[in-house]
Amino acid sequence: MAASDARTPRERYRAQVREEVRKHAWEQIATAGASALSLNAIAKQMGLSGPALYRYFASRDELITELVTDAYRSLADTFRARAAAGTDLAGLVDTLRRWALDDPQRYFLVYGTPVPGYHAPQETTRISGEIMAVILDACAAEEPADESPGAPPSPLDAHLAEHRAWAGQHPAPPSALRLALAFWTRLHGVLSLELAGHFTGMGLDPAELYAAEARSLTGR
Amino acid sequence: MAASDARTPRERYRAQVREEVRKHAWEQIATAGASALSLNAIAKQMGLSGPALYRYFASRDELITELVTDAYRSLADTFRARAAAGTDLAGLVDTLRRWALDDPQRYFLVYGTPVPGYHAPQETTRISGEIMAVILDACAAEEPADESPGAPPSPLDAHLAEHRAWAGQHPAPPSALRLALAFWTRLHGVLSLELAGHFTGMGLDPAELYAAEARSLTGR
DNA sequence: CCCTGACGGTTATAACTTCTAACTGAAGCG
DNA sequence: CGCTTCAGTTAGAAGTTATAACCGTCAGGG
Incomplete structure (x- = not known):
């Protein structure tokens, strides 16, 4: 519902990926706590490779x-x-x-x-x-x-x-x-x-x- | 006061080192929280090298x-x-x-x-x-x-x-x-x-x- | 329609971390 | 005195965050 009202397709895609990252992050947090949140693990779950997430979040802290x-x-x-x-x-x-x-x-x-x-x-x-x-x-x-x-x-x-x-x-x-x-x-x-x-x-x-x-x- | 009543000198030394590790751990925790506690950092502060602490604590979790x-x-x-x-x-x-x-x-x-x-x-x-x-x-x-x-x-x-x-x-x-x-x-x-x-x-x-x-x- | 630039994703790499394995040297103890 | 136990070492595996450099593709302007 949110993150779908963006002008350019790129912005829309970007918001969509950020949303999916957050979704996986919440799943990790729910099962292992915030301290165990791993950007690498999220990337793998999404079929991406490590540093790709840094296009969307500047750091683990920002996420x-x-x-x-x-x-x-x-x-x-x-x-x-x-x-x-x-x-x-x-x-x-x-x-x-x-x-x-x-x-x-x-x-x-x-x-x-x-x-x-x-x-x-x-x-x-x-x-x-x-x-x-x-x-x-x-x-x-x-x-x-x-x-x-x-x-x-x-x-x-x-x-x-x-x-x-x-x-x-x-x-x-x-x-x-x-x-x-x-x-x-x-x-x-x-x-x-x-x-x-x-x-x-x-x-x-x-x-x-x-x-x-x-x-x-x-x-x- | 504690950790000084041990029979053998080895046990006494061991208890003393464990005590010093705990002391440094508390300092780290007080300033950066428990999640930022680093065994490596403690070892360096004590003039030891990384894995030496594993003689005294089986894991970070045990500490x-x-x-x-x-x-x-x-x-x-x-x-x-x-x-x-x-x-x-x-x-x-x-x-x-x-x-x-x-x-x-x-x-x-x-x-x-x-x-x-x-x-x-x-x-x-x-x-x-x-x-x-x-x-x-x-x-x-x-x-x-x-x-x-x-x-x-x-x-x-x-x-x-x-x-x-x-x-x-x-x-x-x-x-x-x-x-x-x-x-x-x-x-x-x-x-x-x-x-x-x-x-x-x-x-x-x-x-x-x-x-x-x-x-x-x-x-x- | 094409070309250029922005951008997503990649691999390589640095600097960390915990933790294991193998080795060395010294200290304690019979 | 010698044997054994143990502290501490370096090397290394498997992670982590994060940066750098490169590549391809997609989007939009001329």
Whole structure:
């Protein structure tokens, strides 16, 4: 669907090959992780010989960077599609877990261990903002059931009232900002440990843990 | 301190070299991540030539495995040392963050992106149990301030009452088990995102977020 | 219609990596 | 004192990323 609207045939072919390279790269990553991604192996799978891929990607890093932004875009699109069907927070909770379990290595490409030297491209921070905007929409729509109306603002609320640049122009009260951050950090906490296999052998169901954190967010 | 109590001089020398290899490996990991760890580079730094290190480590994987269990042991020791000075949960909260910030790549070696094929050795699950035992001690000592006494057990409590094998023989009520799991998943959620740099550029203080989650655990 | 230049793909090669094999020399131990 | 074990060496195989040089083909302008 994408990469087919190009003027010249050459550009069209080029986009098509790049697409196929990405496809094989995702297959490799899904089975062996991003660190095991091999340009040579991809070239062989495509019937090409080694250096041919360098016509399409300047380096292995550039390919991985492309995959990272692909992953970001995938999450943002999935979130937006779910939000279009109703802006309830619980829907996003389920959507996030399904997206993560659908391809764990894709999740790790976004939220996993970073390489110390690596700097993410500007694109990812932009998409990250889009993702956060969807979460904020759902959090703002949620009634603040997790505190009494007259309660004093927590220290975090005070801090968030000061530093809310990350929320962009979103008109959300501090309680919604706090809920959005809790959504992000708590679900990531359970999800990343589950995907990394830290619950296997403990004999408990990660879905149960995830559901419990979901209840802590949506006011049980 | 360690690796010096060996009978024969050969064993002593061997343990000493292995120790030095680990030292250089940790330096490399701290600056470039575990994926960039190079046996050749370590050998050169030690004035040795490539294959010499294979007398001490059967493979690169074995060295990394050693480092992973080192990291687990480091966290368990740090936790136990803190617990010996008072079994309050807040102390463990601070200890965890300091340990993580002290060497982020060491944290990722334990809780970061796993390699799909890799299977952690039995040792790590044992140490993981020790770590959880320290957390459980602190959680059991904490009064359950996060719920009213007569409240019905949550779905998670019911699940934990059934599947509490991971807690070993620890005599902790389901509420303590729940608190321990929340300690683990919530603090890891904030911490891993902070270490991965997902908060940089957002203009908010990760310590503030971490403190907020800490308050949610210790009953503010 | 033809010609030229851009571009995809090739092989060769450099500089890495992990890891094995074979050899050497020295240290430990009976 | 001698034997044996073991540390360390070089050589080399099989990978990897990446560059350089070359070749053929396709696309588009004159």
